[in-house]
Amino acid sequence: xxxxxxxxxxxxxxxxxxxxxxxxxxxxxxxxxxxxxxxxxxxxxxxxxxxxxxxxxxxxxxxxxxxxxxxxxxxxxxxxxxxxxxxxxxxxxxxxxxxxxxxxxxxxxxxxxxxxxxxxxxxxxxxxxxxxxxxxxxxxxxxxxxxxxxxxxxxxxxxxxxxxxxxxxxxxxxxxxxxxxxxxxxxxxxxxxxxxxxxxxxxxxxxxxxxxxxxxxxxxxxxxxxxxxxxxxxx
Numbered sequence: 001x002x003x004x005x006x007x008x009x010x011x012x013x014x015x016x017x018x019x020x021x022x023x024x025x026x027x028x029x030x031x032x033x034x035x036x037x038x039x040x041x042x043x044x045x046x047x048x049x050x051x052x053x054x055x056x057x058x059x060x061x062x063x064x065x066x067x068x069x070x071x072x073x074x075x076x077x078x079x080x081x082x083x084x085x086x087x088x089x090x091x092x093x094x095x096x097x098x099x100x101x102x103x104x105x106x107x108x109x110x111x112x113x114x115x116x117x118x119x120x121x122x123x124x125x126x127x128x129x130x131x132x133x134x135x136x137x138x139x140x141x142x143x144x145x146x147x148x149x150x151x152x153x154x155x156x157x158x159x160x161x162x163x164x165x166x167x168x169x170x171x172x173x174x175x176x177x178x179x180x181x182x183x184x185x186x187x188x189x190x191x192x193x194x195x196x197x198x199x200x201x202x203x204x205x206x207x208x209x210x211x212x213x214x215x216x217x218x219x220x221x222x223x224x225x226x227x228x229x230x231x232x233x234x235x
Contacts, residue, residue, distance in 0.1 A: 002030040002093040002095070002114060002117075002130070002132075003114070003115045003117055004036045004092070004093055004112035004113065004114050004115060005036070005112065005113055005115055006036065006045070006111060006112055006113075007110070007111060007112065007113055007136075009048055009049075009052060012049065012052075012054075012089075012109075012111060013049065013052035013053070013054055015087075015089075015109045015139050016054045016086075016087070016109070019055075019086040019087055020055060020086055021055040021056070021057045021084065021085050021086055022049075022054065022055070022056060022057065022085050022086060022087045022088065022089045022109070023056070023057050023058055023059070023060075023078075023081055023082050023085040023087075023088050023089070024042065024045065024046060024056055024058070024059035024060075024088075024089045024091065024111075025059070025060055025061075025062065025065070025071075025075070025088050025089070025090050025091070025092075025100055026042050026059065026060070026061045026062070026065075026090075026091035026092065027061070027062060027063075027064065027065040027066075027090075027091065027092035027093070027096045028061045028062065028063055029063055029064040029065070029066075030064075030093065036091060036092075036112055037061060037091060037092065039061070041091075042059055042061065042091065045091065045111060046059060049089075056089075057081050057084060057085050058078065058081045060074065060075070060077075060078050062074045062075075064096075065090065065092045065095070065096030065097075065099050065100060066095045066096055066099050066126065066128065067099070068099045068102060068103050068126065071099055071100055071103045072103050075103070075104060082104065082106070085106065086106075086107070087106055087107040087108065087109055088100055088104060088106050088107070088108050088109070089108075089109045089111050090108050090109065090110055090111065091111045091112055092110075092112060093112065093114040093130050094110065094114045094128075094130030094131070094132075094133075094136055094138060094145060095128045095129065095130045097110045097136070097138045097143055098128040098130075098138065098143050098144060098145060099126070099128050100143065101138070101142065101143020101144065101183070102128070102143070105186060105187060106187060107139065107142070107143075107187050107189050108138065108139065108142075108143040109138075109139040110136040110137075110138045110139060112136065113133075113134050113135055113136050113204075114130050114132045114133070114134070114136060115132060115134055115208065116132040116133075116134065116204075116205050116206060116207050116208075117132070117207055118207040128145075128148075129145065129148035129149075130145065130148065131145065131147040131148055131153075131205070132205060133147060133200050133204060133205055134201070134204025134205060135200060135201060135204055137197055137198075139192075140192050140195055140197050141180045141183075141184075141192070141197070142180050142183030142184040142186075142187060142189065142192070143183065144176065144179050144180045144183055146176055146177065146180065146197070147200070148176075149176030149179060149180070150167075150175070150176035150177060151167050151168070151169035151170060151173070151176070152169070154176075154177065155197040155198075155199065155200070156196065156197050157177055157193075158175050158176075158177035158178065162175040162177070162178065165178040181193070
C-alpha cells in the first residue's frame with residue numbers, strides 16, 4: 001500500500017491562482033485504506049476547497065490511477081467537465097498524479113504528499129515512479145517528477161551534460177527536464193519554470209515513528225525493560 005496525507009489547505013488553494021475551475025480526480029486503490037480516496041474524504045476536500053474560493057467543477061474516482069489506459073477510459077465518460085476545467089486536482093500518490101498528467105493535456109495539481117513506509121512502491125509496470133519525498137511539487141513540473149525522471153534528481157532544470165534532449169548519465173534515455181519543458185509548453189505553463197522548486201527535506205523521506213508500530217517493524221522495535229518497583233507497589 002502507498003500511504004498519502006493531504007497537503008495543507010492553504011497550500012492547495014494557492015495552486016489555483018488565476019484558474020477559473022478545476023476537476024477533482026481521485027484514486028480509490030491503494031490510498032483507500034488511509035481514507036484519501038473514499039467518497040467521504042473527497043466530499044470533504046471539495047467542500048474545503050470551495051470554502052477557499054476554488055471552483056470545483058466535479059469529481060470522479062478511478063480504481064487505480066497508475067493504470068493510464070483505465071484513466072483514459074474513465075475520464076472519457078466525464079470529458080465535457082474535464083475539458084471545461086483549467087486543471088485537474090489529483091488525489092493520489094505521486095504515481096497517480098503523473099499518470100493523469102500523461103493522459104490528459106491539462107495541468108495537474110497534487111492534493112497529497114506521499115509518505116515513505118520504507119518499502120517498495122507501486123505495482124504498475126510503467127515509467128512513472130514516486131520517491132515518496134513527503135512534499136510533492138508535481139504542479140511545478142508539469143506532472144513529471146524531477147526526482148525520478150532526472151538521473152541526478154535535479155529540482156530546477158537540467159544539468160550541463162544534457163545532449164540534444166538525452167540524459168548525460170544514460171545516453172538512450174530522454175532528459176527528464178526536457179520532458180518537463182515540453183509538457184509545460186504543451187499545457188501553456190512555461191511560467192512555472194520561473195518558480196523556485198525548493199530543496200527536498202530528506203527527513204520527510206524517513207518512515208515516521210507512528211508508522212513503525214505494525215507487524216512489519218515488530219522485530220526491529222526494542223521495548224524498554226520495565227523499571228523495578230519497590231516491594232508493595234504495583235508495577
